[in-house]
Amino acid sequence: MSHADLQRRAEAAFISAFGAAPKACVQAPGRVNLIGEHTDYNDGFVLPCAIDRGTVIALRRRTDRRVRVVALDYAGARDEFDLTQPLSREGEVHWSHYVRGMAQQLLSLDPSLPGLDMLITGDVPQGAGLSSSASLEVAVGAAFRAAGAIPTLDPTQLALLAQRAENEFVGCQCGIMDQLVSARGEAGSALLIDCRSLSTKTVTLPEGAAVLIAHSMVRRGLVDSHYNERREACAAATRYLGVNALRDVTLDQLATSGLDALTHRRARHVVTENYRTLRAAEVLERGDLAAVASLMAASHASMRDDFEITVPAVDQLVELITDTLAGEGGCRMTGGGFGGCVVALMPKGRVAAVEAAISRHYRSPEGLASKVFVCQPSAGAGALISPLDFGANT
Template identity: 40%
Template structure:
């Protein structure tokens, strides 16, 4: 088969890693004390269920952020984004308020340490990677996890991996201002090569689920539509779910989150006592939790076809009930339904742009990407970006002096 112009290209991780380390040395005049990496993540199924104390099924992938760091003798922060060729300087004594760019994800972690009474000295940092920004692969969580992992190593803070996950999540919630659940940071830190991660977001119990794709691959198709509405609408969805829980609790005191609700409660009680939008949001979350549990059992049986059907159903719910899709995402999923080589597809991430995740038969990747790309171009005037993802390990120390 002749490769098409849209054949997915994978940026070598080693070259990205070396580039970050070399840029650190060039800019700061010395080698870094530590070099760490943290992956982006996919989510196979279970979207917008994490902040409702439900279940998620993410996996870490071989798209990563790298962070090089060394200790300073003062209290200054010197940050370099190698991908953007941007720098920022500040002081530990004046962390201040968010500025609305990449620095917030790093400074927000330091802010969380301050809130916990942890004091560190100044640092020099260079950061870069190959996680596509805006594709819903959680580049922000990877940055936060890199930061807390590196600080924990450098200053011997003695944090457990779960504590680091919680600090990274709190940085995004309280400093960046996005009320995300814990899935992104958990997957980034705890990911395991060749496995998905079944996480109960209430108990924080997790289980590795082997994911043997055999002759299949994970294909991401990035719409290149950015998340211009995602943060605000994300927070609105969370508030709507909380409104539904408050209404249910008046009738069913045992309901502390949508995790505790069932279909009967939604259809025969909630539907009549809340606005329609609140009902629809809650209906989606309850159904998605059920889909995930059935889908995970299919994976344990190595039944990818049944799992793929749950992915398609998940997208329908995200689009019609939770209303976080967009025309570009819906179009890609409809195209995927027509491709015999794709056994499952849905939008992934917060929504309002980003990418679809597809399970596709390997021999047909090039022709399917080419065909879908041309159809997408005719409709929207640009082709989606294609990425093939492999499952990878979580946040780790690569080197230290």
């Protein structure tokens, strides 16, 4: 669904929910990570791109300090809270926790944050490793910014607030990658991110290349998965090695470190993945898809064997796509792991053959066919219409 379609849907639903037209709409994209998995919270390097699927919020500023939210994709579920009162979450992770967590972070910058009415919709598959949560968090921040609250909030600040919302309020210790590329993505390009300095470099995709995402239909959830366990293993390795982050470790240091076998494998994935990510950015700029394919294959093997975050269905899907491409493109799992999606980079002329192979030969453990879509690298968060008049509405 295009941004224009999502915008029309959000505006119509806003009128139905709140009895008046919204004053603006904003969007924030999901993302797919081409290479560089579990390196972000280790101060390493990642190479994601924002995708043309995301979250759209129609909004209207209020005269009071209340926030009213309708989640169209959850059967019109509602949440309402008062910005003058402490914000809390209760029970299992819920879509409203991402909204409340972001509001809490914005309040830390501006205690007089105004209330909003918001209608939220989107088309990022949930639990698929495409950062539906980061898309929602960044979109909420963009909504408050568009409403005139914290108008000087720059994309990197917005991403940092969204990361803190997920770490501190939602309870998932994610790195900065998802939020930063959602806020700073550039059309037609991947973004090489140094997760220590937060500096970025645009890496233009080769002309004629396609980014294909295939959902394994094995659902995943970062908070409820082993994500935090893997993060703690990395932290244990850094403490043992006496470094600030695994980014600072070389393979030679790791080989003589004396780490126990399990922690050594976890650390080895991160150290080698940083190398692969930097190398992938270099060869991608040269348009060398064969070299990218080799690096993506090595990345997947490392996630499977050293970090142990793949599942058999995902491994099967990667093998099927890799065999079909026969060296003309690469494929790997993408996202936090334990299900979700794979990403493949290939010439556009190979897309039909890959789609046909997946349709014919892949089914999830529950017998479900994969959902496949070809994405366009897209721009980061921003307004979809100009906020010409933010006169308060009650």
